[in-house]
Amino acid sequence: MSRIGKLPIPLPSGVTAAVDGNRVQVKGPRGELARRVHGEMAVTEENGSLVVRRPSDERAHRALHGLTRSLLANMVTGVSEGFRRQLEIEGTGYRADEDGPTLVLFVGYSHPVRIDPPAGITFATENRGKTVTVHGIDKELVGQVAVRIRSVRPPEPYKGKGIRYADEQVRRKAGKAGKAR
16 A cells, blocks of 8 residues: 555645546635546545545556645645745846736846746745745646746856755856966
8 A cells, every 4th residue: 555645635624625537626715726637546535535545556556546645635735825936046136026927037148037927826026036936826837937937047056156946955066276387
């Protein structure tokens, strides 16, 4: 039995789940999410929690069991608390601004880079434009938008300039040692 898959997913107060065949819809105070799960995984609502069951102990079913449970747990967390991903901007003159819902990055190019948020995603800038926070209820989408922002100017190893995750460690290189005489 999968250690992750066998755990029931408790539904917090204010969160409801509707299971219709292989489609699961979760509603909460922050919004609503829906997802189709694999047809062989059985999802039921029992005693205020979601339970995922698998048909056999085949390798593929064991893998899908834990995956399905994790995806559903992320949906429940998203509609009740939400997700956020924080990025830091390092470099002289590098900063981010908000122009309505759009994020505008000034990161050493000859032009500002504008990033429009997909539906359900909001941006917040703090610390005079040196910190960007991506908020949303869909964990996959929050991570995907954060990757897109980071890819505009990834951190470089010599000076550390660029956009990085708040918890990311950038390995620094020494650079030139000087001309040998």
